[in-house]
Amino acid sequence: MTHYDAIVIGSGMSGGWNAKELAEKGLKVLVLERGQKIEPAKDYADFLNPWDTPNFDKIAEDEIKQHYPIQHRGVGYAVKESTKHFWVKDSEHPYDTPKDKPYDWLRGHHTGGRSLTWGRQSYRLGPQDFEANKLDGHGTDWPIRYDDLAPWYDYVEKFAGISGSHEGLPQLPDGVFQPAFELTCAEKAFKKNLESAFASRKVIPARVAHLTAPTAEQMALGRGPCQARNHCNKGCSFGAYFSANSATLPAAMRTGNCTIVNNAIVHSLDYDATTKRVTGVKVIDANSKEVTTYTSRIVFLNASAIASAMILLQSKSPTYPNGLANKSDQVGRNLMDHVSAASANGVISGFDDKYYYGRRPGGIYIPRYANITEDNKPYLRGFGFQGGSWRESWTGNKAGIGADFKESNRKPGNWRISIYSFGEILPNPENRVTLSKDKTDKWGLPQAYIDCEMGENEKIMMREAQKDAYSMLKEAGATDISRGPDAELDLSLPGNRIHEMGTARMGRDPKTSVLNKWCQAHDVPNLFITDGACMPSGGCQNPSLTYMALSARAANHAVKLFKQGII
Amino acid sequence: MKNKLDQQDSNIANNQEISRRNVLLGILASVGAASTSGCARSLNTTIMDLEKGSAQHNSNHEFYTAKEFLLVSRLSNLIIPDTQTIGALAVGVPKLMDKLHTDWASIQSQTAHRDALKLVNDELDKISGVAFLEQNPETQIATLSTLDNLAFSSDYQRLSAYRSVKNLIARFYYLSEVGASQELRYELVPGRWEACIPFEKVGRSWAA
Numbered sequence: 001m002t003h004y005d006a007i008v009i010g011s012g013m014s015g016g017w018n019a020k021e022l023a024e025k026g027l028k029v030l031v032l033e034r035g036q037k038i039e040p041a042k043d044y045a046d047f048l049n050p051w052d053t054p055n056f057d058k059i060a061e062d063e064i065k066q067h068y069p070i071q072h073r074g075v076g077y078a079v080k081e082s083t084k085h086f087w088v089k090d091s092e093h094p095y096d097t098p099k100d101k102p103y104d105w106l107r108g109h110h111t112g113g114r115s116l117t118w119g120r121q122s123y124r125l126g127p128q129d130f131e132a133n134k135l136d137g138h139g140t141d142w143p144i145r146y147d148d149l150a151p152w153y154d155y156v157e158k159f160a161g162i163s164g165s166h167e168g169l170p171q172l173p174d175g176v177f178q179p180a181f182e183l184t185c186a187e188k189a190f191k192k193n194l195e196s197a198f199a200s201r202k203v204i205p206a207r208v209a210h211l212t213a214p215t216a217e218q219m220a221l222g223r224g225p226c227q228a229r230n231h232c233n234k235g236c237s238f239g240a241y242f243s244a245n246s247a248t249l250p251a252a253m254r255t256g257n258c259t260i261v262n263n264a265i266v267h268s269l270d271y272d273a274t275t276k277r278v279t280g281v282k283v284i285d286a287n288s289k290e291v292t293t294y295t296s297r298i299v300f301l302n303a304s305a306i307a308s309a310m311i312l313l314q315s316k317s318p319t320y321p322n323g324l325a326n327k328s329d330q331v332g333r334n335l336m337d338h339v340s341a342a343s344a345n346g347v348i349s350g351f352d353d354k355y356y357y358g359r360r361p362g363g364i365y366i367p368r369y370a371n372i373t374e375d376n377k378p379y380l381r382g383f384g385f386q387g388g389s390w391r392e393s394w395t396g397n398k399a400g401i402g403a404d405f406k407e408s409n410r411k412p413g414n415w416r417i418s419i420y421s422f423g424e425i426l427p428n429p430e431n432r433v434t435l436s437k438d439k440t441d442k443w444g445l446p447q448a449y450i451d452c453e454m455g456e457n458e459k460i461m462m463r464e465a466q467k468d469a470y471s472m473l474k475e476a477g478a479t480d481i482s483r484g485p486d487a488e489l490d491l492s493l494p495g496n497r498i499h500e501m502g503t504a505r506m507g508r509d510p511k512t513s514v515l516n517k518w519c520q521a522h523d524v525p526n527l528f529i530t531d532g533a534c535m536p537s538g539g540c541q542n543p544s545l546t547y548m549a550l551s552a553r554a555a556n557h558a559v560k561l562f563k564q565g566i567i
Numbered sequence: 568m569k570n571k572l573d574q575q576d577s578n579i580a581n582n583q584e585i586s587r588r589n590v591l592l593g594i595l596a597s598v599g600a601a602s603t604s605g606c607a608r609s610l611n612t613t614i615m616d617l618e619k620g621s622a623q624h625n626s627n628h629e630f631y632t633a634k635e636f637l638l639v640s641r642l643s644n645l646i647i648p649d650t651q652t653i654g655a656l657a658v659g660v661p662k663l664m665d666k667l668h669t670d671w672a673s674i675q676s677q678t679a680h681r682d683a684l685k686l687v688n689d690e691l692d693k694i695s696g697v698a699f700l701e702q703n704p705e706t707q708i709a710t711l712s713t714l715d716n717l718a719f720s721s722d723y724q725r726l727s728a729y730r731s732v733k734n735l736i737a738r739f740y741y742l743s744e745v746g747a748s749q750e751l752r753y754e755l756v757p758g759r760w761e762a763c764i765p766f767e768k769v770g771r772s773w774a775a
């Protein structure tokens with residue numbers, strides 16, 4: 001079968017949602033996934049003890065150099081011998097950048113995409129984030145406001161399962177939460193002292209997509225409560241954290257309306273100038289290189305921000321010589337991520353007789369205060385801090401040998417608390433992905449050429465965030481603070497936060513944006529893009545929850561148009 | 568790289584060494600003799616003989632030379648000895664370090680580690696003027712204690728090689744099954760998160 005009601009390109013964070021929503025509404029859906037199938041029993045490594053994996057589960061150094069130099073540089077903590085199949089081989093999936101502008105394009109090609117390996121931090125954008133572009137003139141105005149998306153945040157949170165606390169913060173709206181993971185005693189002390197010293201700042205439990213009180217709907221999909229293992233990078237056989245694999249794709253498949261085809265690399269989208277519709281998707285089989293064209297009435301593009309832009313740019317026609325839906329010349333531009341650099345940790349005293357049980361998959365969060373509850377900042381927009389506390393444990397890096405050394409490692413050391421920043425990157429049309437003019441991949445498709453760098457606002461913001469990180473730890477009573485207010489900062493490389501966004505932005509004006517308020521291409525009404533590409537700005541919050549909400553909203557709108565015969 | 572059969576043989580040989588050693592320990596402990604210095608010396612001498620025997624079996628190591636393997640074995644046993652739980656030598660840390668440098672390390676890392684071991688050996692030899700591996704057990708403890716103190720104080724920069732070897736021994740030990748789940752605490756599936764409980768409820772450091 002090659003004709004469907006809808007084709008979803010990409011099976012990850014946002015594609016999974018579209019597959020679910022469209023299939024549940026009765027449409028026959030084809031999901032095209034360029035990577036391999038994931039089988040939890042074979043592919044997850046979450047039941048391995050530390051001693052079960054030779055060499056600390058490290059990939060051989062020569063293999064890293066040959067096949068994973070970028071993936072390992074970016075997320076070495078997750079790219080292990082037992083999990084390397086969740087990440088691409090850089091040697092097989094090259095891309096190009098200017099020599100002085102390295103970019104971390106960190107990704108995996110498999111069913112579920114990055115939803116299998118994400119950090120699971122789940123925060124709503126606040127009202128300020130939908131208005132920021134209009135207020136300061138960077139980027140173009142969002143075509144929607146917070147109230148447009150709020151019910152869809154509710155909708156996806158209820159299904160996905162987000163643990164969190166109700167805080168009543170306007171800039172970080174509450175949602176439909178399962179119980180939060182409790183703060184440690186050191187974190188409670190840190191919160192009390194920090195909020196006392198800074199009335200405009202808050203410390204809250206991290207909001208993470210982990211089930212702490214699963215609903216009947218979640219359990220019916222085979223999902224169970226979080227077991228506090230924090231082995232999430234290895235997959236979760238309990239389905240306790242949200243992924244397309246554990247939640248949306250099983251929901252789509254049980255309708256009987258959804259088909260997933262793996263190893264399906266999208267070459268381009270076919271466009272009919274007469275009907276002004278996308279008519280099909282040309283696909284290359286990753287193994288056989290056989291080409292197949294699938295047809296449908298609707299296409300959702302969810303390949304991730306860079307890959308989705310590349311598919312549009314590859315889809316040239318007389319009507320769209322510069323790429324499909326690209327009359328605005330905004331496809332591939334405004335590539336964003338988040339920026340990190342500011343961080344510090346310090347000792348919290350007074351709890352030597354206390355410990356914890358389990359490995360919590362989240363910690364604390366300090367919501368954005370800059371240019372919200374505090375003003376007169378020398379930069380635009382702001383940042384949040386993620387963090388958490390722990391007790392120092394065994395180490396070989398201390399004096400002593402013999403029985404005394406062994407004995408000294410039996411008792412944990414100081415409580416430490418750490419905070420690290422995630423700042424907003426301004427949309428900049430010069431940060432962009434284009435098609436390489438002379439380099440192709442092994443399937444003959446143009447490689448990505450990614451030209452992206454941090455701007456002055458990001459540099460100033462991180463400099464100031466470092467001062468804040470130090471002062472908050474100090475005022476909260478921490479000692480032995482690891483980095484001072486003027487510590488030298490290495491900004492995270494663009495892409496390193498794995499929050500790529502903006503390459504086919506929504507907007508009000510077709511001349512300056514690619515998509516309308518429904519994530520629907522201005523000029524191609526049966527084409528929707530709901531991955532990070534659609535974001536006009538990024539806020540400072542981790543964006544996946546927003547992709548989910550935008551996807552569910554767009555899919556439901558598409559179904560309405562489909563049933564009305566408009567598309 | 569060895570084939571699977573060779574590896575099995577090697578494991579059997581290694582296990583036999585450990586087994587013989589534990590039998591000795593068990594005998595001494597059962598007669599209450601392990602606390603006397605004479606018997607401890609005797610035991611240590613026996614252990615050293617076993618280590619030497621083990622080092623001479625090439626099947627026990629691919630990367631290390633016999634002398635390097637012996638040095639790593641002595642360091643493992645002196646830094647993390649058997650106490651109420653077995654120590655780094657008995658859990659096979661030298662073998663694990665050998666495998667790391669055979670299978671994981673690049674030529675650069677292999678060279679760096681070999682250089683580190685040479686520096687450690689030379690420094691240990693210099694401290695008392697007698698070859699460390701030829702010293703009696705009590706002298707070895709004193710010699711290594713001296714080096715360890717220097718490496719964490721006045722000679723911090725110069726002796727980073729020693730700290731790197733010590734860290735590796737500790738890391739392999741505390742992430743071994745015995746190190747993690749008997750000497751320290753480890754739960755593969757905790758099943759719950761308790762944020763702030765009396766330390767006594769856990770009793771020891773979490774290994775991971």
